[in-house]
Amino acid sequence: MTSPTTSNDAEVQALRREVCALHQELVRWGLVAWTSGNVSARVPGTQLMLIKPSGVSYDALTPETLVLTDLHGTPQQDGATPSSDTGAHGYVYRAMPDVGGIVHTHSPYATAWAARSEPIPCAVTAIADEFGAEIPVGPFAMIGNDEIGRGIVDTLSGHPSPAVLMAQHGPFTIGPTPRAAVKAAVMCEDAARTIHLARQQGQVEPLPPEHIAALHHRYQNVYGQRTEHSDPTEGRNQ
Numbered sequence: 573m574t575s576p577t578t579s580n581d582a583e584v585q586a587l588r589r590e591v592c593a594l595h596q597e598l599v600r601w602g603l604v605a606w607t608s609g610n611v612s613a614r615v616p617g618t619q620l621m622l623i624k625p626s627g628v629s630y631d632a633l634t635p636e637t638l639v640l641t642d643l644h645g646t647p648q649q650d651g652a653t654p655s656s657d658t659g660a661h662g663y664v665y666r667a668m669p670d671v672g673g674i675v676h677t678h679s680p681y682a683t684a685w686a687a688r689s690e691p692i693p694c695a696v697t698a699i700a701d702e703f704g705a706e707i708p709v710g711p712f713a714m715i716g717n718d719e720i721g722r723g724i725v726d727t728l729s730g731h732p733s734p735a736v737l738m739a740q741h742g743p744f745t746i747g748p749t750p751r752a753a754v755k756a757a758v759m760c761e762d763a764a765r766t767i768h769l770a771r772q773q774g775q776v777e778p779l780p781p782e783h784i785a786a787l788h789h790r791y792q793n794v795y796g797q798r799t800e801h802s803d804p805t806e807g808r809n810q
């Protein structure tokens with residue numbers, strides 16, 4: 573059983589700085605408009621998470637403005653209201669113990685696929701590398717409770733993809749760390765854009781399953797640096 577912690581812990585303060593910086597990555601990569609989207613991180617070894625305050629401008633986010641909640645979305649301090657998607661994030665953390673970070677965006681190309689409820693086919697090596705399959709579509713779910721979380725868990729459990737396109741809403745991504753989840757959000761938008769462009773020029777053929785499996789295995793296990801000081805989640809989403 574894990575124990576709660578307080579927002580004064582040095583570890584939580586460091587995580588606040590990291591999650592705040594990761595929200596700026598969503599802006600830097602053009603994945604969010606106005607106040608859309610959010611990032612959360614599980615506080616390791618606890619039943620707590622840090623998440624964006626609802627409806628706050630990315631310019632106004634500071635480490636202190638992030639909201640510490642339990643995994644049912646109950647704030648652990650007075651102050652800002654947590655993200656509208658807090659119930660969804662908490663549901664995923666409760667159901668998927670290996671998930672350490674979750675990201676939601678309305679990035680335009682991925683959200684266009686979500687608007688059509690159409691999975692993104694695994695038709696190029698970059699999609700096989702990161703997602704290991706097509707990027708699946710999850711059910712339409714209303715915002716504000718754990719319905720979205722159920723859809724994410726039902727779709728991604730046992731699936732290699734760290735991204736799901738929630739129907740008529742947008743992408744949600746998961747990772748062992750919040751940084752890995754942000755990376756999956758960046759790569760999901762890149763995949764959505766690439767296959768959209770390819771479709772304008774002709775038919776798109778998925779890669780054969782054996783090539784997808786081999787590419788995914790190589791990227792997750794061999795690609796990149798494997799030194800003592802490298803980020804162990806770089807190139808990996810599992």
Ligand SMILES: O=C(CO)[C@@H](O)[C@H](O)COP(=O)(O)O
Nearest residue numbers: 607608609610626627655656
């Ligand atoms: O998808 C939605 C609402 O459609 C939300 O995810 C917003 O994009 C951001 O909400 P907050 O995290 O600011 O509450």
